[in-house]
Amino acid sequence: MRRLLREPLGVFGLGLVILVVLSAVFADVVTQFDPNRISPRDRFMDPSTTNLLGTDQLGRDLFTRVLHGGRIALYVALVSTAISLAIGIVLGLIAGYGPRWLDNLMILIFDAMKSFPTVMLALALVTLFGPSLTAVMVVVILVNVPGYARIIRTQTIALKSSEFVTAAQSMGASTGRILRVHILPNVIGPIVILASMDIPVVIAIEAGMSFLGLGVRPPTPSWGSILNDGFANIRETPWIAIAGGVPIIITTLGFTFLGETLRDVFDPRLKGR
Amino acid sequence: MLVYATKRLGLAVVIVSVAMLLLFCMIYLIPGDPASVALGPRATDAMKEALRIRMGLDQPIWVQFWNFYSGAWTGDLGVEVLSERPVLTVVLEQLPFTLALIAGGITWSVALGIPLGCWAAVKRGSLADRFVGVVSVAVIAIPSFVIAIYALLIFAVTLRWLPAIGAGDPGDLGDQLIHLILPSLAVGLGWVGYIARMVRASMLEVLEASHIRTARAFGLPERQITYRYALSIAILPTVTLLGVGIGQMLSSAVFAEIVFARPGIGRLVFDAILTRNFPLVTGAVLVTTVLFVLLNLIADLIVGALDPRVRSSF
16 A cells, blocks of 8 residues: 555546545535436526536536536446456356366357457447446446456466365365365455456446447436537537546546556556556 | 468357357347337337248247358348348448548557657656656546547637548548548547557567667667667567457447547447347447457468467467
C-alpha cells in the first residue's frame, strides 16, 4: 500500500476512483433533485448554480443524472466482473485439471467465443433478449469468461505436476480438496488483479450499449444514455454530451491508472500483458 | 512453411465452425422465437407459422443446424426479411465502408504509435518516456465512442474543420478521404497506445541485442542504428498485435459509423435490430467473425513467414 502511494499515477487513479465511488454512494445527499423527474418548462437549461451541468431535453437535472448513472455503472461493473470471475475460475480449473480431451474441447470453445467481435455479439444478443441491464451483464460475462478461464487453466496445468499437489494426491486427498485447498489459493491472486483491470472495459461496454439504446432502459440514468441524449442535440446543447462523456473518461482513467499501478506493485510478473 | 500454413488454416476452419455452432445455439436456446421477433407484436399466429415454415424453423434442430452450417460455407446466409434480398449480398455491399474505416484506423495507430513507442524506448526513463506511457494507457482506457463524440464535437461542430456526417461523394476519392479522417481517428486512437507500448517494449529488447552492439562498435551513427537496425526488427510483434486489434477495431467501427452516420456493417446491424431483421443480424455477425479469424490468420502467416521460430513451435 505504501508503495502504491509512492507512485503519483497510482495516487491519481485512486483519487479518481474514490471520487466516483463516493459520488455514486452519496448521490442522494449531494443533490436534492430526482434524477427521473420530468419538468418540460426547464428543458435545455444552461449550466448554472442550481443546475451545475444544466438540464436535458426533458428538463431533468444533468448533474443528478450523472451521479445516479455512476451507481448503474459501478453496479454492472462489480456484479458482472464477480460473476465472470467465478465462472472463469471454475471452468479454468476443470479445463486445467480434467482430462485432456475436455481441455482441448474447452479451449476450442473459448477461442471460438473470442472470435466474435464484442459489439457484434452484443448486438446479436440484444436482438433476441431485448435491451436490458441483464443483456449487458450477459454480454460482459460472455466476453470476459474465456480469457479468465484460459489464464486459470494455464496456471492449473503448471501446478498440477508440482510436488505439493503430487504429495496431496498420494496422501489420498480428493480432487475437490486438491483444487480447493491446494490449487485455488495459488491461482486466485493474479486473476483478481487482472479482473480488476477489466473494470474500465466493463464500464465502457455498459456505457456503449446504453449509448446505442441497447442497455439500460429509460428513464434510468446511465452515462451512455446521457451521452446519447447529448449526441442527439449536439449542435444546440453540447454540454449534455460533455456531461455524459466526462464521467466515463474519469472512471475509466481512474480504474486503469489504479489497476496498472497495483499490478506493477503486487505482481511484476504480469507486466506487459 | 507449407505445413505451418496448412495447420494454421485448419485451425481457423475449426474455430469458425465452432463459432457458427455457438451462434446457432445462442439463437436456438435464447427464449423468443425469431419468427415472432421478425413480425412484431401484432402478427397473427397464422402469419408466424407461415414465416416459421419459410425460415425452416419447423424442422428438427439438427436439420436446421445443417442447413445453416452448409449454407454458410457456400455463402448462402438466407434472405433478409424486409426486401427479401440475399443476406450475403447486402452485407458485402456495406463491407468496403467498414474495411476502409478499419484501414484508416490502422493508419492512424501505426503513424502515431510507432514513432511514439520508438521515441520512448530511445529516451528510456526520461520524462518523455513517462509521458508516452501515461498517454498510451489513457487512450487505451477511454472508450472509442466517447472519443468519436468528442472528436465530432470539437472538429466538426465547433471548429468546423471536417465534415460531421456521411461517407462523402461516392465518385470523389478526396472527399471520401476527408470524411474518413475523424471516424478513423476514433477507431484507431486506442490502438496508438497498444502499439506504442508494444514497440517500446520490443525496441528495448532489440537495443540490447548483440547485432546492435556490433553496429555500435563499428561506429555507425545512432540514428541509423535505431531506425534501420533496431526498429525494423522491433516492429514485427506489431503485426500480430494488429491481427488481434482488428477485431476490436470492428467493434469501435460500429460506434464510429453510428456517430458519424456512415454506411457500413455496424450501421447495417444496428438498423437491422431496430427493424427486427434477424437473418441480417446473424449473417453480419458471421461475416465479421469470419473476417476477424481470416485477418488473424493472415497476421499469423506473415509472422510465420518472417520468423521461423513461430513455425516450429506451432
